[in-house]
Amino acid sequence: MTDSPEGLPPSLDAAINFDERGLVAAIAQQLGSGEILMMAWMNRESLSETLKTGQVCYWSRSRGKLWRKGETSGQTQHLKSLSVDCDGDTLLLTVEQNGVACHTGRRSCFFRQWNGQKLEDVLPVEQDPETLYGR
Amino acid sequence: MTDSPEGLPPSLDAAINFDERGLVAAIAQQLGSGEILMMAWMNRESLSETLKTGQVCYWSRSRGKLWRKGETSGQTQHLKSLSVDCDGDTLLLTVEQNGVACHTGRRSCFFRQWNGQKLEDVLPVEQDPETLYGR
Numbered sequence: 001m002t003d004s005p006e007g008l009p010p011s012l013d014a015a016i017n018f019d020e021r022g023l024v025a026a027i028a029q030q031l032g033s034g035e036i037l038m039m040a041w042m043n044r045e046s047l048s049e050t051l052k053t054g055q056v057c058y059w060s061r062s063r064g065k066l067w068r069k070g071e072t073s074g075q076t077q078h079l080k081s082l083s084v085d086c087d088g089d090t091l092l093l094t095v096e097q098n099g100v101a102c103h104t105g106r107r108s109c110f111f112r113q114w115n116g117q118k119l120e121d122v123l124p125v126e127q128d129p130e131t132l133y134g135r
Numbered sequence: 136m137t138d139s140p141e142g143l144p145p146s147l148d149a150a151i152n153f154d155e156r157g158l159v160a161a162i163a164q165q166l167g168s169g170e171i172l173m174m175a176w177m178n179r180e181s182l183s184e185t186l187k188t189g190q191v192c193y194w195s196r197s198r199g200k201l202w203r204k205g206e207t208s209g210q211t212q213h214l215k216s217l218s219v220d221c222d223g224d225t226l227l228l229t230v231e232q233n234g235v236a237c238h239t240g241r242r243s244c245f246f247r248q249w250n251g252q253k254l255e256d257v258l259p260v261e262q263d264p265e266t267l268y269g270r
Contacts, residue, residue: 009252011253015254025160025174027171034168034170035169036162038220039174039220039224039225051249081249083245083246083247083249084247084254085244086237086239086241086244086247089174090174090244092171102221104221109220109221109222110218111218111221112150112218112220113217114147114186114217114218114219117144119147
């Protein structure tokens with residue numbers, strides 16, 4: 001079998017239910033620690049690039065283009081494994097996160113925890129966002 | 136402050152960016168082991184019920200109604216913590232999973248792993264789906 005026009009292996013493409021926008025949700029989890037780092041979206045092209053390069057590439061819905069994670073900030077994600085859920089609408093990426101995943105400079109995007117009364121920041125800022133993005 | 140009409144605390148409601156369908160993605164992670172069990176969707180009503188009862192309730196997009204996880208199968212999820220990501224479009228639920236999360240009888244819905252050639256089943260069927268759903 002040859003790859004699809006977007007470069008995805010057909011058996012993988014067939015197992016993924018890309019939505020009406022051509023997107024699938026992707027959860028990034030740190031290998032070993034099991035921390036959930038972030039959730040973002042992929043289209044066929046970004047998934048294909050991720051598999052080819054081993055560096056995680058998402059699809060930015062807001063910018064409407066490929067989002068090579070860490071391209072600006074250096075906070076790259078190296079793909080260790082890829083799983084597909086039972087109904088094919090979510091991917092689980094096991095990754096090696098270089099530095100921090102969140103644009104706020106925190107390790108994970110899930111740093112606000114509900115304490116029953118309000119959301120509390122439970123993760124420290126490890127890197128200055130101004131340094132990460134050269135602002 | 137009083138709760139919103141759907142019963143959500145206003146500060147939590149304000150932090151969540153429900154999409155045009157009124158939904159937010161929710162990732163369920165087992166407390167302790169860090170296993171990712173599943174990803175599903177919540178609306179305000181299902182999130183409110185989850186917070187009030189401590190038992191995870193999703194919104195079923197296919198059935199168009201509240202999905203009280205485990206109501207039929209007995210495989211309930213008890214909420215241990217709730218986090219919101221930086222842009223408010225994904226929730227992370229830390230849970231105590233009773234039994235298995237997947238309707239196939241596997242612990243996690245992410246049981247198909249890409250090996251570079253094909254998807255391989257990497258998790259055993261722990262419970263007979265026919266027993267779970269009385270078919």
